[in-house]
Structure formats: structure tokens, C-alpha cells
Amino acid sequence: MTHVTSRDGTPIAYEQDGSGPAVILVGGGLDDGSENAPLVPELAGRFTVLNYARRGRGESGDTPPYSVHREIEDLDALITAAGGSASVFGASSGGALVLEAAAAGLPIDKVAVYEVPYMSDETAVVHWSEYVGGLTAALAENRRADALALFMRLAGSSEDDIAGARDSGFWPALLRLAPTLAYDAACLGDGRPPVVRLGAITRPVLVTTGGVPDPQMGGLRPGFFDEAADAISAALPDATRQIVAGQSHVADPKVFAKVLADFFA
Structure with a gap:
């Protein structure tokens, strides 16, 4: 495990593999980087892949008080470590963080997000x-x-x-x-898609959802993630909307890696 130091002095732990253009993977709720780990070997043949533990998780440190701005600085430090620019993928609430980072002007080449849980009603x-x-x-x-x-x-x-x-x-x-x-929760703000900030993102963004409801999320309204994805796409200047057939909230890494590779390439 390698560490990079964020602007506030917090060590952020990450693993790196592969060669080629840089891709950074950002996990969602209750994830220390393990959920995205299976994507690394699937992408490493074409990209330099950095998979990290967000602050307060795994081997990464934490420095109070928390702010979304500090998490954006963490991602900025990783982009610097990757050579100064990178494409970035965010899963679930990690997708909200990635969108906020892109809106803040980080040197991100392309953005991909999967099932970001914004509220649409x-x-x-x-x-x-x-x-x-x-x-x-x-x-x-x-x-x-x-x-x-x-x-x-x-x-x-x-x-x-x-x-x-x-x-x-x-x-x-x-x-x-x-x-x-x-x-x-802070990354998702009041729960609504941040339409104005999303409109400031000039880079290409792939907005994806799975085609199958997650069995552990049976209490969610049908179409919850699709409605959020549609709202995100409508607010972005350069969005590609895609449904990945046969996938639930945690997508099969072989299937989803191909989706990411095709877009990032």
C-alpha cells in the first residue's frame, strides 16, 4: 500500500497497478476501497489504475473537521501522484464526490459514475x-x-x-x-442533484446504472437510480447515459470494466 499526503496533511492510502493513461477509482458508502478492487486487474492491461481508501477508511488517515473540500483535495493529491491528470470513476455516493471534484475544476480528463443516489422527488x-x-x-x-x-x-x-x-x-x-x-451524506448535500454545479462540468461524463434491482435494496422505489441518473445527465453539458444490462448496485467487474475501458479510451 502506497500513501500520498493530502493538503491538510492526511495520508491517503492507495494501490496502483498497470500502465497507460491514469484512472482513479472512488468508492461509495461503507467501502474502504475493497469494492472497486476487482476492477483493478480488469483495467490494468490498458490503464495505470489507482484504487484508494477515502479518508477515515482502511489505511488512510483522517483529520477533523471533515469537509467535502478536503475530500476533493485528497483526490487532487492522487491526480498529482498519477502525473497531473486522470480519468475518474465513482461508485454510488463516491460518484457524487467525483462530480463535485469535476465541478471544482480538478484536472480530470473524463468522469464515469455508477448509480449515484441523488433524490429525484x-x-x-x-x-x-x-x-x-x-x-x-x-x-x-x-x-x-x-x-x-x-x-x-x-x-x-x-x-x-x-x-x-x-x-x-x-x-x-x-x-x-x-x-x-x-x-x-455531506457529499450528497440536501439529496437533490446539484444542477447548477453539474452544469459547470465541461469534461465528458458517463452516467451509468444497472439493469437489475439489487436484492438488498428491495425497499427502494423502482427506478430510483435511473431517475437520478437521468437528472444528472440532463444537467451535464456533455453526458453519455448508459444502462449496463444485467447488473445490480455492485456490478460484475469484468462486465463493468469493459464499459469503463471503452469510455476512458
């Missing part, structure tokens, strides 16, 4: 606000298990799913990552 925005309030209170009292349960309910998990997660071997790792749920 006012009912969902109200639920999002309630979630953020509950999450803030739970984390302030260090009730990490409650914070995780709130997140899972928001994402459409059933109570049985939550109970099964609590009894699973990966629950302790999720508890360690629970404070970073606040970071993902």
Missing part, C-alpha cells in the same frame, strides 16, 4: 433529511450500530437484512466505517 428528499438528522445524532453519541441500521433502512434493506448483517462476520468492519457515513 420531494418525498425522497424529506426522507433523506430525516436520515441525516438521525445519523448525526447517532454518531454524536457513538451509536454506530444505530447509524448503520439507519443507513441500511434508507438504502432499502429489510429488518431481516439488518438483523442478518448484525450477526455476520463483516459487522465489526462496518462498525469501524460507520463514522464515514456522515462523509457520504
